[in-house]
Amino acid sequence: MSDSLSKGTWVASNERRYKVLEEIGSGGQGNVYLVESEGMKYALKWYNKTSSTVEQYRGIELLVDKGAPSEKFIWPLAIVEGESKDNFGYVMPLIDTKRYTKLTHYFGGEIKVKRYEYLIDACIKIAHGYNELHLSGLCYRDISFGNLFVDFSTGDILICDNDNVTIDNLTGTDQIWGTQGFMAPEVVRGEQAPSTQTDLFSLSVVLFRMLHLQHPLQGKREYEIEIVDYDALVDLYGKNPVFIYDPIDETNRPVKGKKDIADGYWQIMPSFIKERFTEAFTVGLNDPNHRVRESIWIRDLLMLKASLMYCYQCGAQLFYDRHRLNRQDNCPHCNTKVSVLPPRLRINDRIVMLNHDTVLSAAEVDDTRLMDYEAPYMKVEIHPRHPEIWGIKNLSDDVWRYTTKDGTEKEVVKDGVIPMREGQEIVFGRFEGQIRMGVKLK
Amino acid sequence: MMDRESRMGNRDLHLFFLIDASDSMSYGGKIETLNNAIRESIPHIREIARDAEGSIKVHALTFSTGARWVQKNVDIRDFTWENMTTKGVTDMGRGFELLAEKLENDFQGERGYQPVMILLSDGLPTDDYEAGLKKLKNTKWGAKAIRISIAIGSETDLDVLQAFIGDSFRGELKPLKAKNASELKNYIRWASTAASTASINPLKGMLPPPPAVTPESDVDEIDW
Numbered sequence: 001m002s003d004s005l006s007k008g009t010w011v012a013s014n015e016r017r018y019k020v021l022e023e024i025g026s027g028g029q030g031n032v033y034l035v036e037s038e039g040m041k042y043a044l045k046w047y048n049k050t051s052s053t054v055e056q057y058r059g060i061e062l063l064v065d066k067g068a069p070s071e072k073f074i075w076p077l078a079i080v081e082g083e084s085k086d087n088f089g090y091v092m093p094l095i096d097t098k099r100y101t102k103l104t105h106y107f108g109g110e111i112k113v114k115r116y117e118y119l120i121d122a123c124i125k126i127a128h129g130y131n132e133l134h135l136s137g138l139c140y141r142d143i144s145f146g147n148l149f150v151d152f153s154t155g156d157i158l159i160c161d162n163d164n165v166t167i168d169n170l171t172g173t174d175q176i177w178g179t180q181g182f183m184a185p186e187v188v189r190g191e192q193a194p195s196t197q198t199d200l201f202s203l204s205v206v207l208f209r210m211l212h213l214q215h216p217l218q219g220k221r222e223y224e225i226e227i228v229d230y231d232a233l234v235d236l237y238g239k240n241p242v243f244i245y246d247p248i249d250e251t252n253r254p255v256k257g258k259k260d261i262a263d264g265y266w267q268i269m270p271s272f273i274k275e276r277f278t279e280a281f282t283v284g285l286n287d288p289n290h291r292v293r294e295s296i297w298i299r300d301l302l303m304l305k306a307s308l309m310y311c312y313q314c315g316a317q318l319f320y321d322r323h324r325l326n327r328q329d330n331c332p333h334c335n336t337k338v339s340v341l342p343p344r345l346r347i348n349d350r351i352v353m354l355n356h357d358t359v360l361s362a363a364e365v366d367d368t369r370l371m372d373y374e375a376p377y378m379k380v381e382i383h384p385r386h387p388e389i390w391g392i393k394n395l396s397d398d399v400w401r402y403t404t405k406d407g408t409e410k411e412v413v414k415d416g417v418i419p420m421r422e423g424q425e426i427v428f429g430r431f432e433g434q435i436r437m438g439v440k441l442k
Numbered sequence: 443m444m445d446r447e448s449r450m451g452n453r454d455l456h457l458f459f460l461i462d463a464s465d466s467m468s469y470g471g472k473i474e475t476l477n478n479a480i481r482e483s484i485p486h487i488r489e490i491a492r493d494a495e496g497s498i499k500v501h502a503l504t505f506s507t508g509a510r511w512v513q514k515n516v517d518i519r520d521f522t523w524e525n526m527t528t529k530g531v532t533d534m535g536r537g538f539e540l541l542a543e544k545l546e547n548d549f550q551g552e553r554g555y556q557p558v559m560i561l562l563s564d565g566l567p568t569d570d571y572e573a574g575l576k577k578l579k580n581t582k583w584g585a586k587a588i589r590i591s592i593a594i595g596s597e598t599d600l601d602v603l604q605a606f607i608g609d610s611f612r613g614e615l616k617p618l619k620a621k622n623a624s625e626l627k628n629y630i631r632w633a634s635t636a637a638s639t640a641s642i643n644p645l646k647g648m649l650p651p652p653p654a655v656t657p658e659s660d661v662d663e664i665d666w
């Protein structure tokens with residue numbers, strides 16, 4: 001028994017024995033193996049001698065006892081040991097890598113995502129996952145693309161390497177935690193131990209990069225570093241971090257034609273999300289108590305998803321921005337002026353697009369149901385025989401009420417449809433909305 | 443959505459192997475083990491490259507009587523290893539010089555992670571290695587490199603290998619002594635993967651220590 005386990009070796013938890021089938025990964029702390037027990041396959045992380053510490057053991061024990069915050073987590077199921085006292089490990093569920101892509105591989109360019117919906121859904125679920133973790137009094141410490149997996153055909157996510165997780169009360173800064181580019185500035189500078197607050201910084205980096213690809217702090221300053229080493233990174237991410245779109249400090253803008261992939265995305269994003277990212281990477285950069293919280297991200301991301309519309313010239317996806325209605329942009333794909341808007345639904349201060357293929361969850365229309373973003377609440381339905389007539393179909397158990405053109409009051413239950421009409425007011429269960437039909441802007 | 447094209451502005455990691463191909467490397471199957479060990483490390487380096495933004499570019503030179511490039515700037519995804527043959531004396535200094543010349547000429551204005559340089563040797567240099575090493579460390583890329591050395595067999599001059607490492611990685615590294623085939627395999631894999639990881643993520647701190655060799659894997663070893 002040693003740092004590496006050979007095929008056929010047995011290890012055991014209190015309850016089960018596991019047979020090592022093959023090595024499936026390796027890292028600084030040890031190796032990961034495919035193991036089998038009672039006909040079920042699992043992943044086993046086996047710590048090398050240096051990492052097989054008492055603290056690590058207690059840490060995993062705590063996580064096993066607490067249990068996973070939700071099904072988004074590839075959580076330790078049991079501690080296992082072999083013949084030697086020098087090493088131990090833990091078993092966890094196996095990740096279906098046919099379905100899920102590790103985000104490092106996504107950012108390495110292995111797959112391209114064509115539509116925004118699933119990308120935004122993945123962002124929402126990532127934010128929600130860390131929210132669940134933080135609510136159980138834990139912090140992750142090393143949020144990065146290396147431990148996030150996304151199914152880009154559904155937006156489902158998995159958070160793995162959860163042996164990074166610990167109780168959110170660390171004070172020591174002698175051990176460095178984190179991955180470059182994701183660590184909060186105060187962690188990079190060695191002033192603070194990782195915490196929920198520093199996780200929130202890492203989360204904002206993940207979300208910015210999911211939507212813009214480029215790193216929020218990697219502009220001109222990073223581009224001009226020839227050989228990047230420890231000191232260069234401490235300066236870039238710790239001592240002098242500057243957001244590439246900082247509204248005042250323009251010294252770290254993307255480098256035209258060389259490192260400017262974010263520009264194409266930033267220009268089409270609605271103002272509210274740009275403002276949120278600006279907040280995250282200006283105020284939130286330096287003040288751990290003013291970081292954007294997960295619920296705020298989730299609300300904004302839901303709004304971003306509900307702002308998706310199409311360019312009626314080329315079919316590309318665009319975002320509606322009420323602040324830009326009077327100065328229309330050209331579609332970045334076909335370069336024609338964006339002049340046609342789809343029907344919209346206004347609920348309080350939210351404007352939700354009603355595209356031909358829109359499906360909305362309760363979270364997108366009801367402020368009080370932020371986390372209810374998975375089940376469909378309503379969808380746009382086109383009349384099968386009269387394609388010029390669009391309606392919204394009730395997919396919920398709420399009873400909707402509206403008044404028709406001739407003054408008749410009607411109720412619509414599940415699977416019923418309300419035809420869209422300019423100015424139509426609708427009472428959905430606990431909230432009200434008004435429809436505005438598609439317009440052609442001048 | 444946008445195409446990514448080449449606008450990500452990623453940087454590459456350059457990985458250099460400096461390999462002793464002098465006559466003495468032909469004894470006891472050293473060169474054959476080395477050939478295999480490098481081949482075995484390739485998929486592991488590829489895994490690191492998959493997780494990194496930018497790619498890993500591999501370069502290899504051999505020194506014996508004189509020095510020459512055997513691989514130049516090959517993306518790890520396309521990298522294959524040709525068996526090396528041995529002949530002649532140990533002009534290690536010339537090897538350092540050849541690398542210094544390349545860094546001076548081809549790396550002007552390049553962007554990258556800290557390059558990783560791995561020196562593999564079984565013997566005593568027969569030329570003025572100090573002059574060559576000085577030239578290498580005087581280059582911008584040579585000075586910033588993470589330099590690791592692996593001694594093959596027990597005849598090696600460890601002072602030379604320690605001088606190559608110098609203050610690289612805060613002076614915490616020592617030459618690795620590969621006394622047999624399985625140790626050599628382990629060390630080459632460790633040096634190429636752990637050092638690459640440390641280069642890509644310098645904020646993580648220390649290089650993890652090389653793996654302990656397991657008794658089971660010593661069965662098919664060649665004794666040097």
